[in-house]
Amino acid sequence: xxxxxxxxxxxxxxxxxxxxxxxxxxxxxxxxxxxxxxxxxxxxxxxxxxxxxxxxxxxxxxxxxxxxxxxxxxxxxxxxxxxxxxxxxxxxxxxxxxxxxxxxxxxxxxxxxxxxxxxxxxxxxxxxxxxxxxxxxxxxxxxxxxxxxxxxxxxxxxxxxxxxxxxxxxxxxxxxxxxxxxxxxxxxxxxxxxxxxxxxxxxxxxxxxxxxxxxxxxxxxxxxxxxxxxxxxxxxxxxxxxxxxxxxxxxxxxxxxxxxxxxxxxxxxxxxxxxxxxxxxxxxxxxxxxxxxxxxxxxxxxxxxxxxxxxxxxxxxxxxxxxxxxxxxxxxxxxxxxxxxxxxxxxxxxxxxxxxxxxxxxxxxxxxxxxxxxxxxxxxxxxxxxxxxxxxxxxxxxxxxxxxxxxxxxxxxxxxxxxxxxxxxxxxxxxxxxxxxxxxxxxxxxxxxxxxxxxxxxxxxxxxxxxxxxxxxxxxxxxxxxxxxxxxxxxxxxxxxxxxxxxxxxxxxxxxxxxxxxxxxxxxxxxxxxxxxxxxxxxxxxxxxxxxxxxxxxxxxxxxxxxxxxxxxxxxxxxxxxxxxxxxxxxxx
Ligand code: ATP
Ligand code: MG
Numbered sequence: 001x002x003x004x005x006x007x008x009x010x011x012x013x014x015x016x017x018x019x020x021x022x023x024x025x026x027x028x029x030x031x032x033x034x035x036x037x038x039x040x041x042x043x044x045x046x047x048x049x050x051x052x053x054x055x056x057x058x059x060x061x062x063x064x065x066x067x068x069x070x071x072x073x074x075x076x077x078x079x080x081x082x083x084x085x086x087x088x089x090x091x092x093x094x095x096x097x098x099x100x101x102x103x104x105x106x107x108x109x110x111x112x113x114x115x116x117x118x119x120x121x122x123x124x125x126x127x128x129x130x131x132x133x134x135x136x137x138x139x140x141x142x143x144x145x146x147x148x149x150x151x152x153x154x155x156x157x158x159x160x161x162x163x164x165x166x167x168x169x170x171x172x173x174x175x176x177x178x179x180x181x182x183x184x185x186x187x188x189x190x191x192x193x194x195x196x197x198x199x200x201x202x203x204x205x206x207x208x209x210x211x212x213x214x215x216x217x218x219x220x221x222x223x224x225x226x227x228x229x230x231x232x233x234x235x236x237x238x239x240x241x242x243x244x245x246x247x248x249x250x251x252x253x254x255x256x257x258x259x260x261x262x263x264x265x266x267x268x269x270x271x272x273x274x275x276x277x278x279x280x281x282x283x284x285x286x287x288x289x290x291x292x293x294x295x296x297x298x299x300x301x302x303x304x305x306x307x308x309x310x311x312x313x314x315x316x317x318x319x320x321x322x323x324x325x326x327x328x329x330x331x332x333x334x335x336x337x338x339x340x341x342x343x344x345x346x347x348x349x350x351x352x353x354x355x356x357x358x359x360x361x362x363x364x365x366x367x368x369x370x371x372x373x374x375x376x377x378x379x380x381x382x383x384x385x386x387x388x389x390x391x392x393x394x395x396x397x398x399x400x401x402x403x404x405x406x407x408x409x410x411x412x413x414x415x416x417x418x419x420x421x422x423x424x425x426x427x428x429x430x431x432x433x434x435x436x437x438x439x440x441x442x443x444x445x446x447x448x449x450x451x452x453x454x455x456x457x458x459x460x461x462x463x464x465x466x467x468x469x470x471x472x473x474x475x476x477x478x479x480x481x482x483x484x485x486x487x488x489x490x491x492x493x494x495x496x497x498x499x500x501x502x503x504x505x506x507x508x509x510x511x512x513x514x515x516x517x518x519x520x521x522x523x524x525x526x527x528x529x530x531x532x533x534x535x536x537x538x539x540x541x542x543x544x545x546x547x548x549x550x551x552x553x554x555x556x557x558x559x560x561x562x563x564x565x566x567x568x569x570x571x572x573x574x575x576x577x578x579x580x581x582x583x584x585x586x587x588x589x
Contacts, residue, residue: 017380019250022391029394031428034246038281045212049219049241050089050125053280055210058086062256066285069259069305070115073290078115082283085122088201090208092123095200096154099178103128103211104218106150109266110134110143110157110165113290116182116197117266120156121276125219125238126210129154132221135267135560135583140165142582147173149233149435150221154178156197159189167191215239215428221435222269224369225559226583228453228471228567233435234269234369241281243373243429247393248278251365251377252309253338258284261301262311263293268561269369270342273429274311278373284309295323299331306335313343315562317350317362322497322520328357338380340365344563345466347488348386364389366466368452370444372429376464387488388463389456397424400458401449409446418467418480421456422449455482472566474503476511479544483566486547489540490515493533495523500556501547502570515547516569518555525552559583 019025039056040047057063063083070078080088101107107124109131111117117133124131132150134143143165147155152175157166159181170176170193180197183189189196220236248254252274260279264271279286287305291297293316302310320328339354339362346364354362365377366389376398378390392398399411400419412419425445434441444451455467467473467482474481483501490499498518503511517533519525530550538546557568560583571578 015255018253018255019379019381019394022379022382025250026392026394031242031395031426034395035242035428037249038242038245041210041213045210046217047215047238047241048125048128048210048213049238049244049277050122051210051213052241052245053277054082054085054089054122057082057280057283062283065256065283067280068115068118068286068288070113070118071287071289071291071301071305080115082280085119085280087206088119089123089126090206091201091204092119093126093208093210094204095180095197096124096127096129098200098204099154099195101127101129101154101178105129105153106132106221108132108134108147108150108152108155110136110138110155110161111182112136112158113265113288114158114182115288116156118276118288120180121266121272122280126208128211128213128217130218130221131272132223133266133272134223135265136161137560137585138165138267138582140169144169144172145582146223146231146233147176151175154180156180156182158182159184159191162191162194213238216432218432220272222272222369225268225561225563226580227559227563227565228469230580231583232369232437232440234372234431235433235435236372236429237432240273240372240429241277243395243427244273244278245281246395247374247377248274248282251374251379251393252278252311252340253380254279254282254284254309256283258282258308259287259306259335260284260309260311261287261289261305261307263289263298263316264311264313264343264561269372270311270313270561273373293319295320295327299328299333302333302336303331307333308335309338309340310336311340311342312362313562314341314346314350315344315558317341317346317353318491318498320357321350321353325353325357333358336360339363340377342367342374343561345389345484345488346387347484347491349488349491351384351386361386366390366454366464370431370450370452371423371427372431373427375423375427385459385463388459388465390464391462392464395427398422398458398464399424399449400456400464401451403446403451407446409449409451415460416457418455418457418482420470421452421454421464423452424448425450455480469566472502474501474511474513476503476506476513477509477544481513481545486513486515486537486541486545489537490517490533490547492540493536495519495529496533498556498564500564500566500569502566502573504549504570504573512549513545513547514549514551514573516551516553516556518553558585560585
């Protein structure tokens with residue numbers, strides 16, 4: 001690995017990290033103590049996510065602090081204090097109650113990042129109904145599929161999205177009883193068979209007492225990104241808030257007074273766990289931008305909103321890297337004190353680029369829809385090893401295991417051995433099932449481990465290194481090649497913006513490593529560049545691992561949550577069926 005450990009910038013001017021000493025924190029942590037950091041419903045009536053995120057603060061010292069600072073597409077600001085948020089979410093819970101939506105009923109959302117989405121999410125949880133966010137760019141088919149699997153009883157959406165995507169599906173969704181519409185520009189809407197959400201909210205009382213909630217009551221239904229196949233509906237319960245809270249505190253170093261921007265859409269688990277719940281339980285100010293990625297706008301937002309903690313994803317970081325550090329340096333981002341990334345492997349190049357552009361490295365962390373919260377992280381108090389996902393959160397036991405032929409599973413014998421990343425079940429935000437897919441759920445467990453489907457290795461000091469998804473790993477001439485390693489090596493070349501690596505069948509080697517590369521502005525595909533990249537990779541990786549073929553693309557196919565879909569690159573390359581592409585974003589062949 002050509003990268004050395006990164007020493008952090010001088011942080012003497014800010015408060016010490018929430019996690020000061022990793023070993024000590026890991027050794028002394030208990031989930032029972034983490035639960036004690038939350039309040040619980042009054043009178044011992046259980047644990048409810050929305051109480052911890054909103055009502056607890058609305059009745060305490062943060063009542064008048066900004067909870068959500070929303071930036072509309074046109075740049076207007078709208079701020080909700082914790083107290084405002086309590087009122088609005090109470091109204092929403094009362095609306096649900098008034099139309100007969102109760103505990104356990106599924107309330108879906110299909111909307112851009114509008115304030116109503118955040119109010120609906122938290123109001124739904126107050127009512128003990130189950131919140132299920134969908135990404136607003138989904139087409140009718142993926143919407144129908146997810147709403148059927150999830151038995152949607154109500155949906156919150158906009159007039160425009162309803163007309164374009166849902167109206168025609170109504171006949172095929174017999175369980176869908178209520179459609180709550182947000183009119184265009186907040187205006188009244190009168191479509192037969194729907195409710196005008198704002199009209200109902202105006203009539204609703206602003207008082208609502210959260211009913212007793214069992215920590216094991218179902219709270220959230222999240223569909224996975226569909227990177228490797230058909231998306232699965234992961235079920236989460238109210239107890240998850242314990243993990244949302246403590247991981248935000250320890251891994252993202254959140255504290256009251258922070259201005260936190262999570263760029264993920266709540267249609268994905270990151271946008272809910274860390275784009276709604278965790279920042280609010282930690283009493284920070286959450287920045288929400290309604291607009292999609294736009295380089296200049298993002299830098300301006302960091303400056304104007306005085307963002308202190310920023311949580312984003314490798315795809316966005318790679319897009320920023322395409323245009324170099326000068327663009328970022330034009331803005332005053334000096335309020336930033338912590339940068340983090342999730343969703344895909346973060347190439348070492350990206351970690352270091354953060355330091356060049358913002359004076360701070362990106363801290364990679366790893367988790368999944370199924371784990372509900374961050375499981376592995378580069379903590380503020382630890383030196384970063386660029387390319388490593390970091391170390392397990394306190395309370396999380398992780399191991400690299402090997403699956404034996406008889407189906408049993410055993411931790412690998414020595415450090416630096418590749419195997420499947422496994423976690424010991426038992427943390428509060430662990431998914432409780434895949435909805436209606438008992439068999440698929442059961443297959444994730446063996447010998448007391450939850451098997452993540454990702455391959456990794458752990459070094460002598462306990463840092464975990466991502467190798468690839470089990471489905472993406474390439475078997476070439478007796479070697480196991482992880483696409484991430486090859487992609488990261490290519491990314492170090494100054495012409496490369498992005499790379500996706502797959503295995504293609506080969507008679508002698510079994511599989512050959514093939515790379516698909518998108519170039520940075522100012523570079524053009526050519527035979528000479530192809531040769532240069534092949535040589536460059538070979539020098540870095542050796543002939544067994546280096547790609548044998550390189551093909552240029554303008555863009556690589558990605559999920560809407562920004563992950564490279566290697567299975568799709570492969571299917572297209574081999575002329576195989578494309579499989580489930582409901583979450584596909586860019587569609588350049
Ligand atoms: P599906 O399970 O439907 O194929 P998905 O796994 O992409 O989709 P998510 O739950 O959104 O759905 O993503 C979790 C996965 O993303 C992880 O299992 C891992 O493969 C990848 N991932 C997330 N964070 C990181 C990271 N920091 N480094 C490497 N990979 C990561
Ligand atoms: Mg997955």
